[in-house]
Amino acid sequence: MSSTLKSLRALADPTRLRIIALLEKDELSVNELQEITRMGQSRISTHLGLLQDARLLQSRRDGKRTFYRLNQEADAVARDFIQLAVRGARETHEHAADELNLKRVLARRNEQAQVYFNQIAGRFDRVYGPGRSWQAFGHLLLRVLPPLVVADLGSGEGLLSELLARRCKKVIAVDNSEKIVAFGAAKAKKNGLKNLEFRLGDLENPPVDVQSVDLVILSQALHHASVPATAILSAFKMLRGGGQIMILDLLQHNFDKARELYGDRWLGFAESDLHRWLEDAGFKKIEVSVVAREEQSPHFQTILAGGVK
Ligand SMILES: C[S@@+](CC[C@H](N)C(=O)[O-])C[C@H]1O[C@@H](n2cnc3c(N)ncnc32)[C@H](O)[C@@H]1O
16 A cells, blocks of 8 residues: 555555644653543554554653654654644644643653652762763763873773873873783773883883873872882972872771782872972972772771962
C-alpha cells in the first residue's frame, strides 16, 4: 500500500486523530496516553502501531517504557496529514478533556523531578547522583586547560600525568623509582602519549631545566621529600614567570603507620608550613586550604596549596 493510502487509512479514526493531536504537544508514553485518553493499553497500542506503520510517529525505548512522538523526519505530505489530523481532533467531543488531562500529566512529570530536587536541596552535593563523580568533574576541568608544559614531580606511574598529557603541550613526569619510571614510560608509549616523558630523578633536584615549565604539580609526593622546602624552591626555579605550583598533600596527622604502610617520610603538613615554604621560595598569590576529608578512619584530609611565580 502506498504511504499516502496508509496515512489516509491511519487517519480514518477519531481516536488516532486525538493521539496525533496529543503527540503534537509532547512526547508521551503509552501509560501517559492511556491516562489522558482513558483507553485501555491494547487499544492504544493498536492505534499507535497503525500510526507508526504509516510513518506518522516515531518511538524510542527508555528502560521498560516506550515513548512516542510525531515523526521528526516526516516528508511534506506526511506533515500536511498531521496538520489535518490535529485540526480534525479539535472537532472531536473528547478534545477539551484531552487537553486538560495532558496538562495534568505533563505537570506531574515536571513535579516528579522537582519534588526529588526539592527534597535533596541543601544536601545535593553530598547525596549520590547517578553518573556524578569527581573523576567525571576532573575530565571536564581538564578539557578547559590551556596547552601548558607541566612537570609532575613524584608522579608515580602517571595517573595524573596521563590525564594531563591528553590536553597539555608536554608533561614531564619525574619519579625516583626506576621501576615506576620504566612502567610509566611503557604505559605512556602503549597509550600513544608522545608528549608524556618520564624521567628518573629526585623531586628535590629534578632533571628539569630552569624556567622551562608553566605548571609544577606535587601530588601526594612532597611528604616523601627529605627537605620539603628544597623541593618547593626547585619547583620555583623550573617555572617560567607567571607559572604556578600546585601541591596536593595530607594535612598534618598522627597516623604513624603511614611511614611503614605507605613509605611516608612526613605525617602530612600544617597549612602554615606550606604557606611559609611557598613564601620563602618566592611564590606570590599563595593559597592553602583543606579540600577533602576521608570518610573512613584515620580521616586523612587533603590539603591544596598553590602559588604563582
Ligand atoms: C604516593 S605516590 C604519588 C604518585 C602520584 N603523584 C599520585 O598522586 O598518584 C608518591 C610517588 O613519589 C615517588 N617518590 C618518593 N620519593 C621521591 C623523591 N625523593 N623524588 C622523586 N619521587 C619520589 C614514589 O616513587 C611514588 O611514585
